[in-house]
Amino acid sequence: MKRKYAVSAFIGVCLMLFNHLVSAQDSTQILTLADAITRASSNNKSVQLAGIDEQIAQSNYKQTDAIFLPQVGVSYTAMSTNNPLNAFGFKLQQKSITQADFNPDLLNHPSGTPDFSTQLSVQQPLLNLDMLYMRKGAAKQSELYQFKTKRTKEYVTYEVQKAYLQLQLAYDAVKVLQEAAQTAHAMYQLTNNYFNQGLVQKSDVLNAQVHESMVTTNLANAKSNIRNASDYLSFLMGVPAGLVYMIADKNIDDIIVADTAIKVPDARADFMAMKTAIEASNLMIKSSKMSYLPKLNAFGNYQLNDSRMFGFGANAYLAGIQLSWNIFNGNRTKNTIVTKTLERNKLEQQLAQQKDQSQLELNKTNRDLQDARFQIEQQHAAIQQATEALRILQNRYEQGLVKTTDVLMAETQLAQQKLGLAQAQFNYQSTKAYIQFLTATTH
Numbered sequence: 001m002k003r004k005y006a007v008s009a010f011i012g013v014c015l016m017l018f019n020h021l022v023s024a025q026d027s028t029q030i031l032t033l034a035d036a037i038t039r040a041s042s043n044n045k046s047v048q049l050a051g052i053d054e055q056i057a058q059s060n061y062k063q064t065d066a067i068f069l070p071q072v073g074v075s076y077t078a079m080s081t082n083n084p085l086n087a088f089g090f091k092l093q094q095k096s097i098t099q100a101d102f103n104p105d106l107l108n109h110p111s112g113t114p115d116f117s118t119q120l121s122v123q124q125p126l127l128n129l130d131m132l133y134m135r136k137g138a139a140k141q142s143e144l145y146q147f148k149t150k151r152t153k154e155y156v157t158y159e160v161q162k163a164y165l166q167l168q169l170a171y172d173a174v175k176v177l178q179e180a181a182q183t184a185h186a187m188y189q190l191t192n193n194y195f196n197q198g199l200v201q202k203s204d205v206l207n208a209q210v211h212e213s214m215v216t217t218n219l220a221n222a223k224s225n226i227r228n229a230s231d232y233l234s235f236l237m238g239v240p241a242g243l244v245y246m247i248a249d250k251n252i253d254d255i256i257v258a259d260t261a262i263k264v265p266d267a268r269a270d271f272m273a274m275k276t277a278i279e280a281s282n283l284m285i286k287s288s289k290m291s292y293l294p295k296l297n298a299f300g301n302y303q304l305n306d307s308r309m310f311g312f313g314a315n316a317y318l319a320g321i322q323l324s325w326n327i328f329n330g331n332r333t334k335n336t337i338v339t340k341t342l343e344r345n346k347l348e349q350q351l352a353q354q355k356d357q358s359q360l361e362l363n364k365t366n367r368d369l370q371d372a373r374f375q376i377e378q379q380h381a382a383i384q385q386a387t388e389a390l391r392i393l394q395n396r397y398e399q400g401l402v403k404t405t406d407v408l409m410a411e412t413q414l415a416q417q418k419l420g421l422a423q424a425q426f427n428y429q430s431t432k433a434y435i436q437f438l439t440a441t442t443h
Helices: 002-025 033-043 045-067 084-093 104-108 129-196 202-237 269-290 332-398 404-438
Strands: 028-031 071-081 113-127 244-247 295-306 314-324
Touching: 028 033, 033 045, 033 129, 033 202, 045 129, 071 084, 084 104, 084 113, 084 295, 129 202, 129 244, 129 269, 129 404, 202 244, 202 404, 269 332, 332 404
Parallel strands: 028 244
Antiparallel strands: 071 113, 113 295, 295 314
């Protein structure tokens, strides 16, 4: 007896542990659409990558600060030579020339002469018009990536809305199929009782059993779709998969606000990004043209020379202003301007094409929205008709006036109409979300 009790206790503990593991794997979490969008806007990998591109563009812009700031360098050089010219020059730099150094034999055949030089050099840009326009172009590039980041967030928001609607569709399908499973099971039991009473044939029982099995299989698939939609939401929000989310917003229509505008706005983020790219190209063209003009820069250095290592005996400085003008560089600048102009023209054509394509897409989506609204109305009417038809057939079946297959077909038809309504509502809401994505502006 004790042994049986111990075995039962062991089995009970194992069942508790198994139930705990299953509940941990199937843990659920209530999720609102607003919370999903907020988390995705911060943690989504695509948004984070767009933010990094924006930071890179900003860093490239900061590199152009060099056109205003000086460049300073320090060097320490140790040399030795017996070259007559360099040897005499070393002594001049060291300010150590004596009368004996003018001896022709020493001038023509100097011994190894060392020089240890410490030099501080400074270069200060003064006027470089080509670099000024290049800096403005880099600023436009930084602005361009800000628009790209915004458009990426808008796309991720649309994807979250669509995934959330898919999750709702999966829950609606589970609800419909659970009701259908109960109806199918009741139909199977009723048919089996009739068979036991000799009122129907064995084939009727088998048909009812197959129908119940089919509904059960579809229900299992619908439950898997809940997990699939939950995993995709987790991916969009940048969190590990495994949680099963529960819908918190029963009326998503109040959350997804769609603008049924008939024209795509010019201030859409991706359009603004391309406009900014065109402006940046214009600035780079101007930069290339300005490279024809002279450049004005200042320079200077302070130098210490000595014949001893780490000696700092003689000092001297050199300062000046340089005006340079690159008159001809083999037509490189000319051809560069032509290339950049063609690239700018290509961007303009791409922008016009993208606007036309987006307008076509918006026109189609507006028509899809009207079709989805009409489909919802039709599905409501079809559900009422299918429900009434099933009720009539069930009554006639109980009286032995119709076949089992007629009732099974009516049950299947009602479930299909309910699933069709859930699908139509999904199509309507996701179409509104897409219109919102197509007509989003930067304001």
